[in-house]
Amino acid sequence: MAEIAIRGLTKYFGTRLVLDRIDVDVSAHEVVCLIGASGSGKSTLLRCINRLIEPDHGTISLGGVPIDSAQFGRTGLQQRVGIVFQSYNLFPHLTVLDNLTLAPRKVQGMARTQANERARETLSLFGMDHFAASYPEQLSGGQQQRVAIARAMMNAPDVLLLDEVTAALDPELVGEVLRIIHDLKSRGLTMVIVTHEMGFARDVADRVCFLSEGRIIEEDIPERLFTSPQAPATQAFLARLIASGRL
Amino acid sequence: MTAPDPRSGATARPGRYGIRPAPDGPPPPPRRRGFDWRAALAPGLMSSASIIVVFGALYWLITSAEQWPRIKAQFFNIDHMIAAAPRVAQGFLTNLQVWLIALACIGVWALVLAVVRSLRGPVFAPFRLMVVVYIDVFRGLPALLLVILFGFGIPALNIPGLPNSGLFWGGVAMVLSYSAYVAEIYRSGIDAVHEGQRAAARSLGLNEWQTLIYAILPQALRNVLPALMNIVVALQKDVALLSVIGVRDAVREAQIYTATTFNYSSLIVAALLFLLATVPMARLADWVNRRDRARRLQIAE
Numbered sequence: 433m434a435e436i437a438i439r440g441l442t443k444y445f446g447t448r449l450v451l452d453r454i455d456v457d458v459s460a461h462e463v464v465c466l467i468g469a470s471g472s473g474k475s476t477l478l479r480c481i482n483r484l485i486e487p488d489h490g491t492i493s494l495g496g497v498p499i500d501s502a503q504f505g506r507t508g509l510q511q512r513v514g515i516v517f518q519s520y521n522l523f524p525h526l527t528v529l530d531n532l533t534l535a536p537r538k539v540q541g542m543a544r545t546q547a548n549e550r551a552r553e554t555l556s557l558f559g560m561d562h563f564a565a566s567y568p569e570q571l572s573g574g575q576q577q578r579v580a581i582a583r584a585m586m587n588a589p590d591v592l593l594l595d596e597v598t599a600a601l602d603p604e605l606v607g608e609v610l611r612i613i614h615d616l617k618s619r620g621l622t623m624v625i626v627t628h629e630m631g632f633a634r635d636v637a638d639r640v641c642f643l644s645e646g647r648i649i650e651e652d653i654p655e656r657l658f659t660s661p662q663a664p665a666t667q668a669f670l671a672r673l674i675a676s677g678r679l
Numbered sequence: 680m681t682a683p684d685p686r687s688g689a690t691a692r693p694g695r696y697g698i699r700p701a702p703d704g705p706p707p708p709p710r711r712r713g714f715d716w717r718a719a720l721a722p723g724l725m726s727s728a729s730i731i732v733v734f735g736a737l738y739w740l741i742t743s744a745e746q747w748p749r750i751k752a753q754f755f756n757i758d759h760m761i762a763a764a765p766r767v768a769q770g771f772l773t774n775l776q777v778w779l780i781a782l783a784c785i786g787v788w789a790l791v792l793a794v795v796r797s798l799r800g801p802v803f804a805p806f807r808l809m810v811v812v813y814i815d816v817f818r819g820l821p822a823l824l825l826v827i828l829f830g831f832g833i834p835a836l837n838i839p840g841l842p843n844s845g846l847f848w849g850g851v852a853m854v855l856s857y858s859a860y861v862a863e864i865y866r867s868g869i870d871a872v873h874e875g876q877r878a879a880a881r882s883l884g885l886n887e888w889q890t891l892i893y894a895i896l897p898q899a900l901r902n903v904l905p906a907l908m909n910i911v912v913a914l915q916k917d918v919a920l921l922s923v924i925g926v927r928d929a930v931r932e933a934q935i936y937t938a939t940t941f942n943y944s945s946l947i948v949a950a951l952l953f954l955l956a957t958v959p960m961a962r963l964a965d966w967v968n969r970r971d972r973a974r975r976l977q978i979a980e
């Protein structure tokens with residue numbers, strides 16, 4: 433059974449159709465990359481999965497349970513689905529440690545000492561344990577993004593959503609974040625990744641979905657999608673990337 | 680003319696092409712010079728000297744004016760100042776008390792208004808509308824009018840169970856009026872917090888209330904601290920508005936003294952007390968502003 437099952441997902445912003453009857457399944461431990469031009473609806477799709485955005489039509493279920501079901505309670509979905517954003521979105525007024533412990537303490541009511549201990553463990557997984565007392569603005573972009581991933585992992589989610597997590601980074605900092613994502617994959621995390629790094633998508637994805645104007649035009653294993661795309665739109669998209677030297 | 684030897688050209692720009700030779704080590708750090716008193720004091724001396732010259736000239740101009748002795752006797756009479764000082768200072772204590780209590784009330788009430796105004800969801804629409812109307816009304820009315828209306832009007836109603844003092848109701852008027860401004864300041868701070876912060880907090884499972892308390896408001900308050908400092912200074916002066924409804928603050932006490940002696944030196948005493956309180960606060964506000972700007976520049980780079 434699919435870990436994430438998306439059926440007929442449709443979203444309008446005003447009168448603008450942003451997601452158009454999306455159907456996707458993501459199996460447990462699978463890594464799916466979403467690619468597509470800017471404005472094609474990738475972020476919107478991702479944000480529907482953890483209910484940052486409510487769709488207009490269609491359903492999303494997690495482990496067979498609709499995500500808006502009462503079974504998840506107020507915060508159950510957030511315990512199981514983590515998200516990391518392009519702009520890190522760390523809380524600038526909190527230290528790295530407090531960024532990690534805020535949700536466990538306030539949402540799960542974890543004691544501070546226990547939360548701190550867990551946060552230090554998590555930080556050390558990402559090589560950030562020396563920065564527990566730093567504030568986000570004192571870190572490089574790559575370090576901030578590692579902290580953001582660590583923060584999302586504090587709840588030990590089954591699913592991690594990544595929205596262009598390397599897009600804001602200097603080229604030399606991209607690698608450290610991509611290595612971490614590879615590492616998470618090898619630990620069996622289910623991931624949905626929006627990325628402009630085609631090399632990375634090819635490398636890490638079990639399956640790639642190409643979105644255009646709110647529809648999934650083509651989905652395939654990366655070997656096939658990148659070398660012999662079937663849909664003209666996919667071909668055109670990849671040709672543009674090759675022309676601009678990004679593939 | 681001989682053509683330059685290509686090898687000497689190569690040594691003139693070592694390592695320009697190919698592998699660079701290992702450097703001999705970095706140049707030494709700059710020598711720490713001893714403290715240069717002349718460099719440190721000269722600008723200070725210069726500005727002190729020009730200040731003394733300019734203000735000296737002004738002093739000479741004023742004191743040599745024909746009317747100066749009368750002005751001095753009317754406004755700067757030391758004997759009257761000393762005689763009035765205890766009562767004016769007593770009144771000034773009232774100013775400070777009202778100021779502190781009002782500050783606390785404004786801080787809380789304005790925050791409530793700003794939070795209600797920033798609540799999302801259609802359920803809160805009527806409350807949001809109430810706050811908008813409140814802010815429009817109280818920002819549109821002169822504080823003086825409100826002070827008179829509340830300070831004289833409500834005690835005159837003699838409603839049982841309600842406090843009857845002009846001081847209390849005048850203070851309420853100040854709080855209501857200032858809160859409208861401060862709520863708008865808070866709101867601008869809340870709006871300035873990046874939308875991604877809310878998304879991050881919500882995605883971690885914090886509910887709307889927790890998101891506001893732990894993620895949004897701390898950043899919003901830091902954003903508006905400089906603007907709030909200015910309000911703090913302004914309120915300190917505006918407490919004197921309560922003198923018109925008979926509250927015996929510093930201005931009122933000074934007026935009472937003036938009424939019996941026909942000498943205005945007591946008002947100068949009150950003026951000095953106000954300056955004594957507001958000038959350091961204004962400097963502090965400047966400092967907070969500067970530090971804030973430095974922080975923003977640092978983040979932006």
Ligand SMILES: Nc1ncnc2c1ncn2[C@@H]1O[C@H](COP(=O)(O)OP(=O)(O)OP(=O)(O)O)[C@@H](O)[C@H]1O
Pocket residue numbers: 445450468469470471472473474475476477
């Ligand atoms: N909150 C919003 N309100 C109105 N329109 C929105 C909103 N969020 C996104 N949109 C619009 O929806 C469309 C899809 O946006 P989305 O962010 O999902 O695209 P994307 O594929 O992630 O693009 P990018 O690669 O630039 O991040 C865009 O045209 C965008 O302008």
Ligand SMILES: [Mg+2]
Pocket residue numbers: 474475476595596
């Ligand atoms: Mg996006």
